[in-house]
Amino acid sequence: MQEGVVVRHLSKTFGGQRALDDVSLTILRGEVHGLVGQNGSGKSTLIKILAGYHDPDPGGHLEINGHAVKLPLRPGAFRMLGLSFVHQDLGLLPSLTVVENFRAGKISTTSQWRIRWGVERKRAEKAFERYGLMVDPSAKKVEDLPSVQRALLAIIRAVEDMAEANTDEGHPKGLLVLDEPTVFLPKTDTDQLFKVVRDIAASGASVLFVSHDLDEALAVCDRVTVLRDGHVAGTVVSTETSTDALVELIIGRRLEALTQFQRSEDPGGDSKVAVKELTGPTIRGVSFDLREGEILGLTGLVGSGFEEVPYLMFGATSAKTGHLTVGGVDHDLTKMRPSRAIEIGMALLPADRQDAGGVGSLTVEDNLMLQVLGRYFKTMWLHTRQLLQDSRNVLKEHDVRPAQPNMDFQALSGGNQQKVLLAKWLQTGPVLLLVHEPTQGVDVGARHQVYEMLRMAASGGMSVVCASSDYEQLSLICDRVLVFASGELCDELVGEEISKDRIAERCYGGGRNSCADQIAGD
């Protein structure tokens, strides 16, 4: 087979950290090539370089269909080169019709002032027919389509855009990049999608298929490249490998042994917090309990729903069913709301720091002291001087740098922002602290300080739920880890079982099917 897209010696450094390290990769024409690896292994950085969103470090080479392409790419240049992207969110506008969505790329870039809808519709029909998508292009709005048809629409649209820019006697000869296209699809619908992907490759295009699900990647891809910590851990032929071998490549050997905290031995205490039959958008019938001073990790692959749990417990998203017991009192989670959750001693540190965690345009002090303002309101007056003094002390205590309460919150680095937000909640002395991806976008040094803050809090008797996809983090701070798959709780790791590799193994190796089997078998 001919070489389609060749990447050589591609590196990318962010502020001293190597996100991609000398990556070389060849995608043949007519091949579906898988790209797998853990979060932060460099998959998205690689894709963003191809999209012209990130500039690679000097020294990398890119070849498309035998022609060298100059790096860095200008944003948008990928279209002319015959590259086309479908991201996880699909990039469709739900309230518009299928044909409007199908031709959105052309409509937004064309210099023609009149759109001939009749012609566009025929074109869409023809393309749908070719790939076996049974949808009337003008009758339906995208929001009315089932999720699998939405995904197919996005993929066929990308192929058509690619073919328009770059054809070889009517055959597309570019690269279609599919970034986790199956995450939101039911397992039963993925076969149809895989067939379309295979058809696209058969017509002469190259496909780069990014996925978390190894069974899927092996089913649809000819070859799979594994990224680990920014470099290529290996490229394997799908028919000559197994899921286990891939897991090994993905995890690799642990790079650095970070300080292992003393896991709290089973104190034999009563469970203080219990969740029963929790059902949300993705998760179904999840129950677990927590002891005093325990840090419980929740994890799973993208789409497994583990990350919903803290928000459902806090009432930030409404649960379909579920009960929460805190300190012997039962609460109906369908009626939970954040204000109530705080009253009963809960605190939530969300993953989305910019939007849900803190307000960037307000000061550090405003953000830090929001929950405890009442304490400073004495004799009808907010004691602002004391507030300022105390917030400076809290900042120093948690090593927030600079310890300037008057600074805008957004001016702090990610790690310092996280320390401020954690300190904000710790001041309220919660019984139950819920955190989601607590060290996302946090540099290594601050990461450890965040771990220490969580550990300290737990040793003071606070129960902590940590939803995270960072296995190393979970292995470092958790007393127990629950693994989710397809919306259900499927595995539990306790004590010495908890290691980064073991968690990854259970997440990947467990697979959706085997986990479901396990649940059925119980």
Added chain:
Amino acid sequence: MNEEHLALPDAQAQHPAPSSHPKRRRLSLGNYGDRFALVGAWVVVIAIFGILSPGAFLTARNFSTIFGSQAVLVVLTLALLIPLIAGDYDLSVVGVLTLAGMMLAVMNVQMHVPIGWAILAAIAMGLTVGIINGAFVVLFNIDPFIVTLGMQTVLIGIVLWISKSATISGVSPSLVNWVVVRRLFGIPLEFYYGLVLCVALWYFFGYTAVGRRVLFVGRGRKVARLSGIRVGRVRWGCLMASGALAALAGILYTGTTGAADPSSGTTFLLPAFAAVFLGGTTITPGRFNAWGSFIAVYFLVTGISGLSILGIQTFVQNLFYGGALIIAVTLSQIVKMHQERSQPI
């Protein structure tokens, strides 16, 4: 090149704060230049008009007029300020103002209701409008800009209906007495009503826990909600307060002349917006605030007063207020960019 722009959040996240060289720069909130620029500009405006027409401008009578005549605008600006802090526009304030003034006249003059009861009824009307606005905004999640724009037109419709499109005069002199006739230090009492209200809002938003939480509702709804603030309730309450204060402004407006007319009240909307945005660039730059709004009203009014003393035609008012609004919003944007740039990192 593009990496620098697009990857900024990433790059920031990965750089630790430059703790090794803490900048000892005073931050913008404490920056006196920024904080009192508008006060300085006000002094300059006074000086210019003083030089141009010393005999007419720099007189106690003129200043008494400036301070006394614009209390209505001050109260209305403060009414607008409250929902703006919570992140919502209330365009219905001048509708409430006009209707409150007209209700007072109709009830007191035509229906012979005692003035005290008429005042209470007007304020209750303002609160009700706030409740209705809030219901649409909170319960149905509709953009307050649209809800209050519709409400504004509805209210003016009611005004035209109950007044039969005519000016009604002869409102109880005791109201006029308590608004403009009585003076303290040579300035009509209504000035002090505005002043007291301004102090009250300054206290509420700066020195109570509840007031500070409102700011979070305005700046980050999601953060506020996850921090246990009942966002819907706060927004609703702010729209109610805005309705009540706008009604108060309407009462003062009728009290100024002893009469109510169905249309002139709406001309207050633009100056009030100009003042509240201009006020956001001063005292605590980058935040809508009570004292800033107060100073901004008098800055604008001083300009108008000076221009009219110089004999410039009234259409200049429109140019002045409209221009001031655009400049004020631009200034607040510049203040914001300046603040962002002056941060360490």
